[in-house]
Amino acid sequence: MRARNGDKAITLLFNVTPALFDDYREPIRDALRDRKIEACVGLLGEIAPADVDYIIHATGGPITDFAPFSNAGAVLSLWAGVEKIVGNTTLTQPLCRMVDDGLRQGMVEWVVGHTLRAHLGTDRYVCQKPLTWEQHVPPLAADRSVTVLGLGELGSAAATALAQLGFRVTGWSRSAREVPGVRCLAGMESLPQALASAEILVGLLPQTPETIDLLNAERLALLPKASFIINAGRGTLIDDDALIAALDSGQVAHATLDVFRTEPVPPGHPFWSHPGLTISPHIAAATRVSTAAEKIAENIARAESGQPLLHVVDRTLSY
Numbered sequence: 001m002r003a004r005n006g007d008k009a010i011t012l013l014f015n016v017t018p019a020l021f022d023d024y025r026e027p028i029r030d031a032l033r034d035r036k037i038e039a040c041v042g043l044l045g046e047i048a049p050a051d052v053d054y055i056i057h058a059t060g061g062p063i064t065d066f067a068p069f070s071n072a073g074a075v076l077s078l079w080a081g082v083e084k085i086v087g088n089t090t091l092t093q094p095l096c097r098m099v100d101d102g103l104r105q106g107m108v109e110w111v112v113g114h115t116l117r118a119h120l121g122t123d124r125y126v127c128q129k130p131l132t133w134e135q136h137v138p139p140l141a142a143d144r145s146v147t148v149l150g151l152g153e154l155g156s157a158a159a160t161a162l163a164q165l166g167f168r169v170t171g172w173s174r175s176a177r178e179v180p181g182v183r184c185l186a187g188m189e190s191l192p193q194a195l196a197s198a199e200i201l202v203g204l205l206p207q208t209p210e211t212i213d214l215l216n217a218e219r220l221a222l223l224p225k226a227s228f229i230i231n232a233g234r235g236t237l238i239d240d241d242a243l244i245a246a247l248d249s250g251q252v253a254h255a256t257l258d259v260f261r262t263e264p265v266p267p268g269h270p271f272w273s274h275p276g277l278t279i280s281p282h283i284a285a286a287t288r289v290s291t292a293a294e295k296i297a298e299n300i301a302r303a304e305s306g307q308p309l310l311h312v313v314d315r316t317l318s319y
């Protein structure tokens with residue numbers, strides 16, 4: 001990693017939508033505090049590409065060819081998921097994704113909320129009017145098995161919170177992980193075991209070639225009968241048709257999805273009308289400007305002082 005003269009002004013280029021430029025320009029400038037900022041531009045054409053020191057990136061920005069930014073020390077993503085940019089062959093600069101306390105806490109709250117909703121059978125009473133006076137007493141959390149697919153920044157935080165509530169939590173990841181209170185499994189060979197104990201299945205995996213359609217008909221059949229699915233990782237994790245079939249057969253009791261193959265979900269898509277589905281519009285965990293600006297500034301400060309960047313995406317793994 002290059003170390004630069006701390007007195008030299010830094011040139012930032014925002015490869016984001018105009019709205020995000022407005023949201024982030026001042027908070028990032030403020031977070032950089034005593035650094036001299038030479039330019040903080042949002043539009044290509046205001047600056048020579050070779051003069052750009054760092055590119056702040058989010059899907060929807062105008063730049064798709066990163067080759068001219070030959071002196072850029074890093075491309076810093078405002079989002080945690082990088083599947084739309086990681087395969088860009090013009091991007092040879094280090095690519096860092098967003099890992100941020102606001103994002104993590106938001107996801108923990110969303111996952112815990114929907115897990116409790118499934119566990120307690122809340123929909124049965126909320127949605128049924130008039131109510132049939134039938135008492136379906138839920139088990140205690142200690143008698144409910146939850147599996148979290150993905151034990152990264154978000155998955156391990158969600159698994160920890162669920163374990164602290166008393167759920168029997170299994171976590172599954174690519175490489176071996178240790179999360180206190182969580183039974184951790186790793187690798188494809190243990191996926192059937194992870195699915196078999198998933199009365200409630202939480203998806204927090206990134207989109208990579210390995211995770212696309214991971215939950216196909218064959219794997220959905222490995223879940224306990226009438227299980228619940230909660231997916232906030234990426235929509236490509238689940239084969240849409242297989243999910244509809246599993247809901248129709250009762251193999252899956254209900255699915256709560258925050259992420260989809262196409263967003264927004266197109267009009268007429270069967271997900272809109274299926275009674276076994278809850279759809280939320282990719283709001284499980286948002287990047288929060290105040291905390292994210294600090295993270296961007298922290299990585300720039302690290303690069304400027306020759307320290308390794310944080311949260312660098314491994315291009316060979318796509319996440």
Ligand code: NAP
Pocket residue numbers: 080081082099103149150151152153154155156172173174175176177187204205206207208210211232233234258259282283284285286319
């Ligand atoms: P992360 O820290 O990179 O963790 C990813 C986890 O997935 C790791 O545990 C990783 O295994 C595991 N994994 C990856 N490929 C795998 C495979 N082939 N088999 C098994 N496990 C695999 O990511 P994160 O910060 O937790 O975020 C996860 C995803 O959430 C993001 O990529 C993004 O798509 C999504 N997200 C959604 C929202 C929303 O609002 N819905 C918000 C933020 C993020 P290892 O531990 O072995 O590396």
